[in-house]
Amino acid sequence: MFDVWKVRADFPILTQKVNGKPLVYFDNAATSQKPQIVLDAISQYYSEINANIHRGVHKLSQLATDAYEQSREKIRNHINAEHAYEVLFTSGTTHGVNLVANGFASILKPGDEIMVSALEHHSNIVPWQMLCERTGAILKVIPMNLDGELIIDGFVKLLSEKTKIVAVNHISNALGTVNPIKFIIEKAHEAGAAVFIDGAQAVPHLKPDVQDLDCDFYAFSGHKICGPTGTGILYGKEEWLEKLPPYQGGGEMIKEVTFEKTTYAGLPHKFEAGTPHIEGGIVLGTAINYLNSVGFENIQKYEHELLEYGTNKLLEIDGLKIFGTSKDKTSVISFNLEGIHPYDVGAITDKMGIAVRTGHHCAQPIMNFFGIPGTVRASFTFYNTKEEIDALAAAVKKAQLMLA
Structure with missing residues (x-):
């Protein structure tokens, strides 16, 4: 059985606080954190x-x-x-x-x-x-x-x-x-x-x-x-x-x-x-x-759970749109809140200790295709948890209330 809490213990950076809040690191598509063995x-x-x-x-x-x-x-x-x-x-x-x-x-x-x-x-x-x-x-x-x-x-x-x-x-x-x-x-x-x-x-x-x-x-x-x-x-x-x-x-x-x-x-x-x-x-x-040693079968199965959970959780938020709805996708959710710039959402989630990526993600032709300046991107990996996704959803709702 895959034990995410045991895996998280391998990553010392995940124990720190950012802006007084426990770090939630959802910028894994940009770079991953490093285990102690590395x-x-x-x-x-x-x-x-x-x-x-x-x-x-x-x-x-x-x-x-x-x-x-x-x-x-x-x-x-x-x-x-x-x-x-x-x-x-x-x-x-x-x-x-x-x-x-x-x-x-x-x-x-x-x-x-x-x-x-x-x-x-x-x-x-x-x-x-x-x-x-x-x-x-x-x-x-x-x-x-x-x-x-x-x-x-x-x-x-x-x-x-x-x-x-x-x-x-x-x-x-x-x-x-x-x-x-x-x-x-x-x-x-x-x-x-x-x-x-x-x-x-x-x-x-x-x-x-x-x-x-x-x-x-x-x-x-x-x-x-x-x-x-x-x-x-x-x-x-x-x-x-x-x-x-x-x-x-x-x-x-x-x-x-x-x-x-x-x-x-x-x-x-x-x-x-x-x-x-x-x-x-x-x-x-x-x-x-x-x-x-973690096992790619374990990684794929667990990350798929995170993707499904995160997708459903974020879509509960009125006015939130996900970009990238392919049937075959990995644990990345790019989204925007209606009428709110993605940078502003990212700045507020950061105050809550949550690291997401905002902008065009070095993929401007994609953003031009959708007619948007960029997205908020939450990218999950095998050391993330559903509780962290709950924290992200709460932070996005807070950003929506503050910025709408």
Whole structure:
């Protein structure tokens, strides 16, 4: 049986008060809190094995290198990549998108097409727009409907022999919509296009199987899965990683350097220039181990309960509208109160010790589609409780009384 109170005891930050009230943290889609085992692992690295990796024969360097590569193997196993060298350490999802987009600059020609969706975070829009400006490629957009779902027929109609890469998120950060990425991948491949999946909002809730999905690239961030900020993963199929040029030049990513010519190291080092975030990479493995110890089946079941409870509780409030009503969604509720700016709601809930996100959530095209400036977003995770949702509902009602 899943015991949320036992889980909460792993997170020291959850015991504090904000503005004199117990902290209710509902901004998990922005970043997750960290369990004590992750905090201890950070301290342990710097206390016991701090050294640069892959470059030293001394003991600490060997220990740090082993720990770093063991973490890569943990992550390979977690996402079911075929090879550890298909798992690249990055600074986060944004780094992964830019790495792939930069590589495709050597492949695209004027008139080629790049496809994104109307549900994307800015990080999965802007790099592709920049790529179009560099190459003369054309950006196509998969449309969405009023439930916050992609219009799949529209996607299929947009595909053509000109489509070179399709970049979509697994789960929408703004609405919680779970996209049918396996179908999207299959259809894109039939058209001869590569597929990049932004998994930043998916990996906190599920275990992606990159071989089963058959995606060409899958990126996510460590700080959303109880790991350190400034960490992330880009999975890429070997054939694609071999095809793309390096994103950055420097130490570590080279085989041999002369003033006449440089040859590059093999995978994964070809894409990992410079001294990496060593502690972050190691501790990301610790965070993934922790989530697996909680169990993703437990996480999914419990978070679904929170989503249903929170949806029903908030819809009891007159004048409250939820944006993102897909049948398949994760534990995110984006809402507004009629006639009240979302920022004002967030400011009042903060006074009650409740952390929610307000604004466009780096997804302005979604807000433009609905004709709104933004939403209040409450994003739940496995250490949240129904009692906290009750507190949120009470705070929203208070905000409505004060601001109406």
